[in-house]
Amino acid sequence: MDLAWIGVVILAVWNSSGFNTLLYLSGLQTVPDELYEVAKIDGAGKWDQFKHITFPLIAPFFTINIVISMRGFLMVFDHIMALTQGGPGRATESITLLIYNGGFMGGEFAYQTANAVVFLIVVLTISLFQIKVLQKREVDY
Template sequence: MNNQSKVETVEHTAINQRTITNSKESVTLKNKKKLKDAGLFALFVGPVFLAFTLIVLVPFFTGIYYSFTDWNGITGDIKWVGLDNFKYLFTEDKQFQQSFLLTTKYTVVAIILTNVIGFGLALLVTQKLKASNILRTVFFMPNMVGGLLLGFIWQFIFVKGFASLGELTGIPFFELAWLGDAKTAFWGIVIVSVWQGAGYIMIIYIAALQNVPQELIEAAKIDGANRWQILRHITMPLVAPAVTICLFLTTASSFKIFDANLSLTNGGPFKSTEMLALNIYTEAFVNNRYGIGEAKALIFFIVVAAITVLQVTISKKREVES
């Protein structure tokens, strides 16, 4: 019995040692796999994260620091002024306040028109038309032209083209001083921006409309539903996620409008069409008041971020309810 017990003890000891060895090998393999995964992650994500840090994060936090200084953007003399820049913007800088209100007005108008026209174009080209592919290309082409170039092209159209048409036809619409009057210049910027952006929004709506089950539409037609009822009660709820995306894109792009504003009117006449992005650019790089320009940019960032987050939250909630 004693010999048998000794043999069993030796066997148990050997088994335990093998178990411990296997466990250590398993832990070692897992650690190697984790290190390998971490290495691959760093290899693929590291360069992008480094570029993002150098191009976005560092300038962003540096800009926040400069917003509390009176730096002119050129010299090395940087003086900390605290909240003085922000007090100046909200109490004395009337042009900043005017630009902010004008940008808000423009954003509301551009969001509505761009989405309505984009959705209408998407409905048009998703019909069974022979020229639907050609129409998609034509409607999307303005989005491929740069904003500055597009603005200069439309500047020629508003100033020269419309004037010539007005002389030939006598139609008052073409005889307006489109870029010489504050009201018409504002609508000129809206026309160019919507004309450029509607085609891009159209593509997103097309993708959403093509995913609407045709069985539901056919069943609704059999039940006697007209086109408006089908659009309202079937199509719109099913394309709600696309509406959320398009509202987010148009909100962000409308608030940040710069190139069309610069090339069309350059803020004129008499700064009556100077949007917020152009106002910030002028303050920092034309007036050489970089600290105040950064303060404006920081306020601009906070407002745009808050509005877009609020818009996405409300839109997502409506998606769930519908």
């Protein structure tokens, strides 16, 4: 059983956790304190405050974070090159590493350029779909 991919996943999560934390903290600072005060007066508990005030108001930050993170994880290249270079065997090879190896190491420039264009279209499609679906849950204040 090959477990080399676990190291790549741990590195990717560790690498993105700082940006994610910063993004969510900045989102939390945009929520006005007055809304919490009114909710307390109305008798709302902590869970109700989070469910009805905090989460809906920071939903745009979730949207942008999910889209950026998904794009980053689909296009992972540097983590794999630094840790395993696609090995052992091809256990940790990603699409971007396959395009790199085929294009620069294998001399398949035109074929890998076509693969890169198709991959770009796939990533754009996934990102636009995520934005469309996730923006439905956003609210304006």
